[in-house]
Amino acid sequence: MTINSPTATVPFSIAAMPVIASRTVAVIGAGAAGLAAARELVLQGHSVVVYERDTRLGGTWAYTPESESNLMGLDPMRQIVQSSLYASLRTNLPREVMGFRAFPFSASQKPGRDARRFPGHAEVLEYLKDFADEFGLRDLVRFGCEVCHVRMMEDHKWMVRSRKRNEFGDSREDDKVYDAVVVCNGHYTEPRIAEIPGIDEWPGKQIHSHNYRVPEPYRNQIVVLIGSAASANDISRDIAEVAKEVHIASRSVQIEELGKLSGHENIWLHSMISYVCKDGTVAFEDGKEVFADVILHCTGYKYHFPFLETNGVVTVDDNRVGPLYKHIFPPALAPWISFVGLPWKVVPFPMFEYQCKWLAGVLSGQIPLPTINEMMADVEGFYSSMEASGIAKRFTHRVGDLQFEYNDWLAGQSGSPPTEEWRKPMYLVASRKKRSAPETYRDEWEDEDLISLAHLDFEKYISNVKISL
Template identity: 30%
Template sequence: MLQRVAVIGAGAAGLCAARHILSRLNCFAPPVVFELTDKVGGTWCYDERVGTYDNGLPVHSSMTNLPKEVMMFPDYPFDPKLNSFLPHQEVQRYLEGYCQSYNILPHIRFNTVVESVKPVGMTTEGGESRTTWKVTSSDPSGHRKTETFDSVFVCSGHYSHPHTPDIPGIENFKGKVLHSHVYRYAEPFSGQSVVVLGAKASGLDISIELAKVGAQVTLSHGRPRFTFPLPPGIRQSSPAVAVDEDGSISFQDGSVGTADVLMFCTGYNFKYPFLDGAELGLEIQDQLVSPLYRFMMPPAFPSLFFIGICKMICPFPNFNCQVQFALAVLDGSVTLPSVAQMEDEVRRELKEKVEQGVQQRHLLIMEQNQWEYCRTLAHIAGFPPLAPVVRSLYEEVWWQRRVHPENYRRLNYRLVSDTQWELIE
């Protein structure tokens, strides 16, 4: 009996899941991919007109902060003629090409909302208990439909629900408050004073763009101070802790400042309105979903997979490893430990991180651990591991970014072999 798989989301992770399911039609029926919008691409499906700027200013779209040589799915390279650092539209085009190349389009239901995903226990002929999934969705006409699947891949991403930390007195702020989610380009902030809260990738990139158009930027963060030269017009400060009654901002170090704009570059929350966490033995919090074995599956329901939930990773290669591991679990070539063992392992890993001082909201950040993680998945499930050149170039770009935050995207690279890359002049 072929297994039926539902895939929620037609962004990079969902397309990757569909592509690998379609390559194993001896085990799996063609997937059903549910997509909320009318396009593939998810977060890369870039709409310039979010926000209120409709004033004919020159528009530039956001750039990737990883080179295409590192971003790509291992089995589908980008066009070699393109620069290493690409605008959103090129990544969108790449995903459309991937979709076409693996004939995924016929399996996507566009403009379809998944309303609920519920586990249903059933007993097979051999007396084993097995979970199936009832997936209820509605199409644009409002027609609701409930179908049964053997497995569900949650590929709905985590870049659509902005996380805004609680700052006491924020209602006193006299200027504009926004999240980087609605930021599109810098020109409207020219000549204004902007406090940017958060200094990870988006906070730093947006600060540099704002400074270039003459905004006065205060980059407010709790990380060690950046030691590389920032453009004139950006100063660093400690975290903002409150907004006073007169609208001024108090910082952790005791200093006080004023601003026209408060820009939150503070990441996103996990939201899965179609899932009941308690029913699945999961705690779904703003910044953490737990326990997930191998960062993918609830131990009690190991036919439900969250793809791409980790942060600070090389996204497409990571999804590619997770999907192949998940399918190896489903086709029986990977045997999982018992539910209790899986729960223990997750608890132990999280406890170790907390003991090392990692804050709860950072528990899903992988950074350096991503390489060992992907290697382990490949080893257990028996698929080719990521080429070492991916890590080597990723780390080079990470270093360049620290040293030349303004110019690192001007560089172009080429992969020479599985272990070597070169800089193209």
Template identity: 35%
Template sequence: MVDEVIASKKRSFCVIGAGTAGLCAARHALQSGGDVTVFEMADRLGGTWVFNEEVDKNEYGLDVHSSMYKGLRTNLPKEIMGYPDFPIPDQDSSYIPAEDMLKFFQLFSDSYGITEHIKFSQYVIRVKPTKDEKRWEVMVLDCPNNRLETYYFDYVLVCNGHYHTPKFPNYPGSDNYKGKQMHSHEYRCNDPFVGETVLVIGAGPSGMDLAYEISKKAQRVTLSHHLKDTPKTLFPDNVNLKPDVVKITETGVVYADGTSQEFSVICYSTGYKYTFPFLSCDCGIVVEDNYVQKLYKHCINIRHPTMAFIGLPFYVCAAQMMDLQARFCIKFFSGEKQLPSQSEMEQDTNAEMEERWSRGLKKRQAHMMGPQEDRYYDDLAKTAGVDPIKPVIKKLHKVCAFRFSEDLVNFRKDKFRIVDDETFVKVV
């Protein structure tokens, strides 16, 4: 049975996901006077911060999205992980447990009246434009009741995150390996690694963390990476670093330097894919090697500019950027500001991407900011006429972004305090 739900005459917004991006998107849509419905597949808000013992399917047979593991603490200080005008409450440490992040998001959601607009355990199956292309038809599975419902909205904000669908490298010989292969998405604790010999591939924050945590139980751990500069951090004696893997054998791997090692477990900490399985091809969105196109300013769907994506750029100050993107999009969706024409948006996007390719970036880095993050933030703020991200946030992010690589064991002992919009101090 399919029930049809017609949204009200007010501007209606569909927000997909109740994590960091979805919550701020819902807040700003509500504050613009919109009628907002948030669909969340989990039974609680918080997105990637929700811990789930399951690593494959949930109780309804749907993919588990969370990659959260036991004991996880933030790898950036809480001083830059809150929203611009709603900081995380002060506490003893700057690097806080995942449970405290969840409490913060619940507090934020309750404070702005968002929670009552969230429909939990609702799995979005399909989003497509209506025949006249003036609205969006959104089909949702109400999981507890096993019932399909169809809704209609004026705007869609896609906030489903991008830390849920593992990306695996394609190494020669991987099918012949006789040991266990897993992705960091499946990691929940280090207990299963007692006595194992483990290769962790990828030296981002998660790869570094997992190598260190697994080394507490494993016989030995190797971290394979292709960083230009070898991490300065001091690892335990049973951890060593090696260059890129070029081949996998039945019992281990061969590295780019010609050496080889044997392992009982290979753990890929190699990132995630951007996936939007609920978008029909009529939505006009194509994902090619993690390049989501075509988007104006990395968020507004150029072919159907009543749809936006919040949270795609990476190597950013996530919550701050997502809030800025949400304010940017709502400024146009609310009618307060007029979007450029489709051709103007395409020209702007093409010019930006050509500049990115000229710097040697690959398609998989299409949404990578890093050193360019300030330019991106300022462009969003200027284009939409919204408040920019405070200079102190940018400064602190630059100081902390790669601290994990410098001193993985101790960096979370740092404590910071925001003094004003320009200044922070290191307390410890």
């Protein structure tokens, strides 16, 4: 992909296409976003092929104990491990909120399943498998097929080159041409790394959370962990069970919070790292220093599309994928290429569903898009409002508190019902509880009334499915 190409132009005219009921569509990735895309596209009558580099579906929810040989993820030639899950991970949202609207995430009655309201990662994977089976999506997936090149063709088509390896390690490449491509490759494999003065001479070990799995390698060690998001909170407590000391460095920590973390004997909160030294010292901006064995970066990820060639039309600049209309369509290439799942700090699965309903309807010709100029004006207005508000470019796709407004806008475009009345308040209750009671929020809650409303909706869905059958 072309990065930072201010002079990039569209290499040919994207002419208005006649309305055709069915398109051939390549979906890249069989995680939650790719499965949602496949379902909505099929419902609109499109012919769909899903490319999945792994031998199983689930994307980042397909846990593996393996980690990459390059623990910081900086070597572009490394063998990439797709999942970023750690063994102890439980969801930080209740299952009712997490699930697709079309397929409620209720506690399964099957033997061996995790019935907790905030289940472990294995239960989420089982849910995605159930979703794929419910709607017959597995037959659409080409497992073990890595997409290595996607490029525009001059007849408004897209060439998708995939690579499939056999059991002996030999690979075979295959080129197919599609009307449209939907990019659902996720954004949890290319690590972002904190810049630390002196790090080149610091003698300790560094690792990005993408490669963290279990705490045992950190037994009796002093660990400095950078970050304040969900993974940092979970991993710090996981490691503290075996480590000698855990020191959390965060930009968001308040002065009154500095020092030992309440309820823990070996976890300390600090401001950000100021510098590190070749004698092993890690110095924090709050004036404290420790001699550490490990620095663990829980510092997020970069958007990464190494397979995508758009002649500079779509770029990634400081983690802004753009220009994109509503985080999905590049105006000059719409609707023939689209991106699902870029927004972050959101409830992902329902958002995927709304995005995919819209793009599938647009591809079928049932939903019109604004003109290229109108879409570009909207994008430029969005970027200008961010700049005027002092929001850094790297936060372009952070939707946060606006996610339900965004989902409802998408729902309006596709003629779908808006967000259920219980989903937003349930999300807000869970978020507030997570902040006030980080150790217990997964197992103690106070929104039984909202749970009842959710299950009433689930019963309506199940009844509707039985009627349609």
